[in-house]
Amino acid sequence: MPSSLPRPQDPIVAIATAPGRGAVGIVRVSGRDLEGLIAALTGRVLEPRRANYTALRDALGESIDHGLAILFPAPHSYTGEDVLELQAHGGPVVLQLLLARCLEAAAETAPATQCPRLAHLRLAQPGEFTQRAFLNGKLDLAQAEAVADLIDASTEAAARSATRSLGGAFSRQVQALAQRIVELRTLVEATLDFPEEEIDFLERADVHGRLEAIAGEVDVVLDHTRQGALLREGMTVVLAGQPNVGKSSLLNALAGAELAIVTPIAGTTRDRIGQTIQIEGVPVHVIDTAGLRDPNGSADEIERIGIARSWSEIEQADAVIFLHDLTRAGEPDYEAADAAIASRLRLSDAMRVLHVFNKSDAAPAEAAVTRGLCLSARTGDGLHALRRTLLERAGWHANPEGVFIARTRHVQALQRTAAHLQQAQALAARADAALDLLAEELRLSHNALGEITGAFSADDLLGEIFGRFCIGK
Numbered sequence: 001m002p003s004s005l006p007r008p009q010d011p012i013v014a015i016a017t018a019p020g021r022g023a024v025g026i027v028r029v030s031g032r033d034l035e036g037l038i039a040a041l042t043g044r045v046l047e048p049r050r051a052n053y054t055a056l057r058d059a060l061g062e063s064i065d066h067g068l069a070i071l072f073p074a075p076h077s078y079t080g081e082d083v084l085e086l087q088a089h090g091g092p093v094v095l096q097l098l099l100a101r102c103l104e105a106a107a108e109t110a111p112a113t114q115c116p117r118l119a120h121l122r123l124a125q126p127g128e129f130t131q132r133a134f135l136n137g138k139l140d141l142a143q144a145e146a147v148a149d150l151i152d153a154s155t156e157a158a159a160r161s162a163t164r165s166l167g168g169a170f171s172r173q174v175q176a177l178a179q180r181i182v183e184l185r186t187l188v189e190a191t192l193d194f195p196e197e198e199i200d201f202l203e204r205a206d207v208h209g210r211l212e213a214i215a216g217e218v219d220v221v222l223d224h225t226r227q228g229a230l231l232r233e234g235m236t237v238v239l240a241g242q243p244n245v246g247k248s249s250l251l252n253a254l255a256g257a258e259l260a261i262v263t264p265i266a267g268t269t270r271d272r273i274g275q276t277i278q279i280e281g282v283p284v285h286v287i288d289t290a291g292l293r294d295p296n297g298s299a300d301e302i303e304r305i306g307i308a309r310s311w312s313e314i315e316q317a318d319a320v321i322f323l324h325d326l327t328r329a330g331e332p333d334y335e336a337a338d339a340a341i342a343s344r345l346r347l348s349d350a351m352r353v354l355h356v357f358n359k360s361d362a363a364p365a366e367a368a369v370t371r372g373l374c375l376s377a378r379t380g381d382g383l384h385a386l387r388r389t390l391l392e393r394a395g396w397h398a399n400p401e402g403v404f405i406a407r408t409r410h411v412q413a414l415q416r417t418a419a420h421l422q423q424a425q426a427l428a429a430r431a432d433a434a435l436d437l438l439a440e441e442l443r444l445s446h447n448a449l450g451e452i453t454g455a456f457s458a459d460d461l462l463g464e465i466f467g468r469f470c471i472g473k
Contacts, residue, residue, distance in 0.1 A: 080136030127469025141454025157281025228406030234283030243291025
């Protein structure tokens, strides 16, 4: 391996607390045989897993700061290696001095302590501490991802769900499914040497029934995983409709703040305005867009660009609220323009479109008859029903207390697992079932499950996952 590339066996060091000033800051070191480094920094032997109050010294033995030094010997540490944490006052200069001193002291003490690895102490890459925890068997991949998800959680429900995943709730379900598939694989592959008994084997072992039971369990876990992915990633909702139907007022009402300018002048909103709100702990990214109308009917170049961007946002949204104005219902020109917008929305994806009728407080009572979801962005009437409908459209139905955090890649892996199990069921149901094909489908389903916990993972996937972590974690 070229010397310019970081080596996984090198000891690493990083500032583990957020940039800026704070009451406490932490510098973290992970590696093997850190005794020489500890002696150079503190001048003493640390009692393991105890907070040792000590001077943290520079190369001349002068104190950089007084703080706590804690040693977590391998394998009982976060990374599975020896881990040293230096807790000092949280000033950026102090932490940078400690970081530089760690690098300097490692180079100085490595020859004297007969520890050549220590000489290679280097700055940690993003997520490298957690990556080592994964590689050393302290966490599986789903748990490691939950570490980042806990840090990034934008709602209380997301944070609690990430904690459940970090504690292994998701992994245990995946591992239980994998074990059942492995047991069936063992039976099938052991029978491949006796082709004359294939059909009898399928009947005696109730392979079809066992496959059906496993597939049912996969569907349950897949449903929970979709809930977890929604809780982590949220849904993007675009407010669309003609000018002056109340899109900006609805954004303000949902956000509970005056985010968008509201005027009777058509084309007031020229560009996207976004705000993330919470509905039952689910992040919902609401985007207000420029009013939709024939761009050739506007002499304003800025508005034409805004309309084009509105359609671009609509194409990328998880759901579209097509807002109608009840006070203008029945007007020929207004209805024709609404019909043109609806026609274009149907071409994109009618399932994503939710028709909402605004200004119920100002419209005649009969205007709402036979309409769909009616509300008043001004008074707030109907907003609760809109929030509930958005969650239903997103597929949210789980109790947040039982949800574990998940990602889109987990959903996709379970979908592939389900697809291979479906193929296996079809093979097992045939009178001339071929056990070699059945064994292959079971192997593929097992591999897909293993991608979730990291049992089967490509290096580029690991690099992508851990590269999104913050430095020091």
